[in-house]
Amino acid sequence: xxxxxxSLILMVALIALLAIGMPLGFASAVLAVLVLxxxxxxxxxxxxxxxxxxxxxxxxxxxxxxLLQNKIYGxxxxxxxxxxPLFIFMAALLERSGVAKTMYDSLSMxxxxxxxxxxxxxxxxxxxxxxMSGIIGGEVxxxxxxxxxxxxxxxxxxxxxIGVICASGSLGTMIPPSIVLIIYGLITETSIKAxxxxxxxxxxxxxxxxxxxxxxxxxxxxxxxxxxxPEPDDPVGREKAGLFLALLNLLVVAGTALLCLxxxxxxxxxxxxxxxxxAYSLASLWHFYMxxxxxxxxxxxxxxxxxxxxxxxxxxxxxxxxxxxxxxxxVLGSIxxxxxxxxxxxxxxxLAVFMIAVLLHYTTQEWIDLVRSRASRIAMTVGFVIALCxxxxxVFFPTTELVGEIRFAILFVAIFGAILxxxxxxxxxxxxxxxxxxxxxxxxxxTIGAAALAGAYTVAGGPNYIANLxxxxxxxxxxxxxxxxxxxLFMGAFMDWVGxxxxxxxxxxxxVLRLPIEEIGVFGxxxxxxxxxxxxxxxxxxxxxxxxxxxxxPAAFYLKSVAPPHISLTDIFKGFLPFIAIQLCALTVLLLxxxxxxxxx
Numbered sequence: 001x002x003x004x005x006x007s008l009i010l011m012v013a014l015i016a017l018l019a020i021g022m023p024l025g026f027a028s029a030v031l032a033v034l035v036l037x038x039x040x041x042x043x044x045x046x047x048x049x050x051x052x053x054x055x056x057x058x059x060x061x062x063x064x065x066x067l068l069q070n071k072i073y074g075x076x077x078x079x080x081x082x083x084x085p086l087f088i089f090m091a092a093l094l095e096r097s098g099v100a101k102t103m104y105d106s107l108s109m110x111x112x113x114x115x116x117x118x119x120x121x122x123x124x125x126x127x128x129x130x131x132m133s134g135i136i137g138g139e140v141x142x143x144x145x146x147x148x149x150x151x152x153x154x155x156x157x158x159x160x161x162i163g164v165i166c167a168s169g170s171l172g173t174m175i176p177p178s179i180v181l182i183i184y185g186l187i188t189e190t191s192i193k194a195x196x197x198x199x200x201x202x203x204x205x206x207x208x209x210x211x212x213x214x215x216x217x218x219x220x221x222x223x224x225x226x227x228x229x230p231e232p233d234d235p236v237g238r239e240k241a242g243l244f245l246a247l248l249n250l251l252v253v254a255g256t257a258l259l260c261l262x263x264x265x266x267x268x269x270x271x272x273x274x275x276x277x278x279a280y281s282l283a284s285l286w287h288f289y290m291x292x293x294x295x296x297x298x299x300x301x302x303x304x305x306x307x308x309x310x311x312x313x314x315x316x317x318x319x320x321x322x323x324x325x326x327x328x329x330x331v332l333g334s335i336x337x338x339x340x341x342x343x344x345x346x347x348x349x350x351l352a353v354f355m356i357a358v359l360l361h362y363t364t365q366e367w368i369d370l371v372r373s374r375a376s377r378i379a380m381t382v383g384f385v386i387a388l389c390x391x392x393x394x395v396f397f398p399t400t401e402l403v404g405e406i407r408f409a410i411l412f413v414a415i416f417g418a419i420l421x422x423x424x425x426x427x428x429x430x431x432x433x434x435x436x437x438x439x440x441x442x443x444x445x446x447t448i449g450a451a452a453l454a455g456a457y458t459v460a461g462g463p464n465y466i467a468n469l470x471x472x473x474x475x476x477x478x479x480x481x482x483x484x485x486x487x488x489l490f491m492g493a494f495m496d497w498v499g500x501x502x503x504x505x506x507x508x509x510x511x512v513l514r515l516p517i518e519e520i521g522v523f524g525x526x527x528x529x530x531x532x533x534x535x536x537x538x539x540x541x542x543x544x545x546x547x548x549x550x551x552x553x554p555a556a557f558y559l560k561s562v563a564p565p566h567i568s569l570t571d572i573f574k575g576f577l578p579f580i581a582i583q584l585c586a587l588t589v590l591l592l593x594x595x596x597x598x599x600x601x
Contacts, residue, residue, distance in 0.1 A: 001038045001463045010035060011456070015494075022501045025442075028449030030386030030458040036065065039460040044181035071455040072448055078186055079343055084179055085440040086346035090353050091135035092432035095142050095358030099323045100129065102464045104146050108318030108555060110244060113236065114226040118154060120211055122147040127170035127207045130175040131328045133573035136547060137439075140169035140558040155296060156437045159225035160217065162575030167210055167582070170547040172499075173540050175330060180543055182342065183447075183501050184321060188509055191533075192342050198533045198597035199540060205596075206544065206586040213582055220498070235317075239542045245479070246314035251325070253298040255538075260291035278592070323356045357428060358419050385414040429537060445496055450502030453537040467511045476518035481591065484508050485542060492546025494551070500546075502540070509535060524595035534590075541587045548576040 010031060017027035075081070079357040092098055104125055111117035122494055129139050143165045151161040173180050176196035187190035197525055230236070235243055238299045259282055266272060266283040282291070322568060331349040334340045341350065362370065389410050407585045419425050457463070488508075491500050512520075512535050520526055526534055547555045563572070590596065 001042050003039070006035060006038050006460060007462060018494065023445070024496055025445035025449035028453040028499065028503070032068070032269060032449070032452035035453070035460055036457040041246045045399060049071070055508070067450055067459055068455045072451050074446065075186065075451050080182060081477060083182060083343040083346040084443060085436050086178060086343070086350050087133050087177060088135060088439045089432055089436040090346070091133035091138040091352065092351040092435040093353045093428070094129065094133060095138050095352060096359050096428055096431060099227050099356060100125070101146060102320035102360070103128065104473055106318050109317050110240070112228055112234070115222060115227060115228065116214045118147065118151050119160060119214045119218070119225060120154065123168040123207060123211050123214065126171050127175060127204070128324045128328070130172040131332065132324060133172070135171050135179065135552065136172045137558050139172055140166055140555050141562055143169050144559045144562040152564070152601060154228050155226045158571065159575035160224050162559065162572050163579040164210070164214065165581035166551065166559055166572070166576060167549060168207070170544055170555050171203060171207055173544045173547065174199055174206060177342065177346070178202065178540060180497055180501065180540050181536060184499065184505065184539060187501060188532055188536065194252065194533050194601060195536050196335070197600050199537050200600055201596055202537055202541065202586065203589055204219060205589065206583065209586055210370050210579065213578065224593040230480065238530060242306070243317060245312040246311045247318040248313060249298050249301050250315055253295055253302065255464045256295035256298065260295055263291060270468070287373045323360070327352050342426040347496070358425060359533055360597065361422065381418070385411060391487050428527060446496060446498040447502065450499045454502050454506050462501065463507045463510055466507050467514070470511055471514070479513045480511070480515065481520070485587070488539065488542040489545060491553065492543060497543045500543070504538065519596040522592045524593055526594045527598065530598050530601065534594050537597050538587070538590050541583070541590055545580060545583045548580050
């Protein structure tokens with residue numbers, strides 16, 4: 001059967017299977033088999049007794065079916081894929097750890113006297129959460145639980161509150177470490193680190209558009225965002241500005257001190273010399289002295305400029321921002337600092353969130369009381385663990401070079417075991433693991449099915465057929481790209497992003513790479529090596545729109561699951577309309593000025 005007829009059958013069958021409720025992963029897998037049969041052995045349908053005589057069934061384990069299983073196996077064994085469940089696990093921990101609530105309270109304190117301040121806080125919080133985990137659904141649910149009741153209680157316009165939560169909560173699509181970008185990089189063999197870097201500016205541009213809209217709307221319509229009644233002890237005016245500067249100064253003290261210690265360790269341990277004399281980033285002897293001096297100056301400002309009392313109060317008001325900064329530093333800092341890859345950074349981030357959740361479980365005084373009440377038991381346990389760290393490598397691994405790793409493993413197991421003795425921590429960990437298993441299972445099954453269908457369609461010659469069809473239409477370059485955007489926006493309204501990236505991108509990206517590069521965009525020009533990266537960022541912006549697009553916008557259903565009963569799905573989609581327009585404006589900027597993605601590359 002010719003590929004044109006197969007393409008038509010495939011499109012109709014996919015819509016039909018999704019319409020009757022078949023999961024995308026299973027629908028894609030069924031259609032993958034159908035495509036191969038129609039293309040290489042159509043007699044199986046009309047004459048199934050001929051099984052074993054055609055191209056597919058004559059030699060099991062060879063031909064098109066073998067290529068298909070190799071493609072699926074290669075995708076599922078890619079090392080970077082491990083980062084997806086780790087980021088999901090991190091998001092699940094964040095949802096129940098209390099980190100998000102303390103961060104929201106801290107941000108609200110600084111902006112509570114600003115018109116639309118709670119909505120702005122919600123957007124900023126969404127950006128920070130996106131930079132921590134890159135998960136979309138969890139963000140919308142968490143913001144719906146924390147921010148929606150607060151905005152409705154203060155009398156915010158319902159449509160504004162709904163739109164801000166869902167549009168901001170979907171920013172995990174664009175802001176690194178985005179899982180959408182990770183899957184795109186795996187499928188197209190594009191550098192994931194480059195995709196993360198390229199998406200920074202577009203992601204923050206979209207976030208700034210949302211905040212700008214909130215500011216303009218609330219200034220023009222003050223009744224949409226009433227100011228809350230002031231609390232007696234709330235700082236105002238210059239006092240609040242002074243406290244904010246004091247908090248920033250404390251963060252500078254901590255940050256520069258840590259970087260100074262890192263630079264000193266790398267320099268004085270001889271690692272710079274071992275690196276052919278090339279110093280690591282921010283780790284030369286000059287950096288050590290410079291960072292140390294800056295840290296001392298900032299520390300002096302704590303006592304002689306801001307004062308101990310003001311610094312202490314600023315810390316009490318703003319300490320909820322510290323855990324998110326640590327997590328972002330661990331994840332993105334380790335990636336862009338060249339310390340680890342994507343997968344290792346995801347693991348470090350998950351561990352950091354778990355340890356922060358443990359520390360936040362008790363107040364400082366409760367920790368002190370706990371240590372005092374169990375001092376003898378803690379001392380005995382610490383002594384026993386130290387003994388294990390010394391004697392196990394000596395007795396069982398006397399010749400190994402991995403003594404340090406073995407001792408660290410013993411120490412980690414001991415600490416982890418002690419933490420799991422706390423019942424709440426066991427419940428937190430179990431709940432996060434169950435959520436991770438469910439979400440990862442869904443993504444993996446969709447990945448298997450969609451990869452099978454994409455592979456089958458490719459083997460059948462589908463991408464070449466679509467490419468020739470689009471290019472043969474004599475459309476200008478931007479006309480072709482706009483046609484792709486319309487298809488992506490339409491598919492995004494009905495299909496999950498995982499299926500789209502696995503089914504559509506392998507067809508569209510080769511076409512984009514064949515287009516005249518000087519005709520892509522209106523202002524500026526892309527470098528040839530940046531075309532695949534640019535299209536990945538554009539695709540993510542399309543998926544950003546799809547999360548709000550009726551009738552199946554996932555963000556609406558995430559919010560509905562935690563919204564008050566009087567808020568219907570119709571109300572939620574109505575609140576999306578201005579924010580979809582904002583997302584389309586951001587997409588337009590990417591299409592008109594493609595080099596925006598290359599500014600940080």
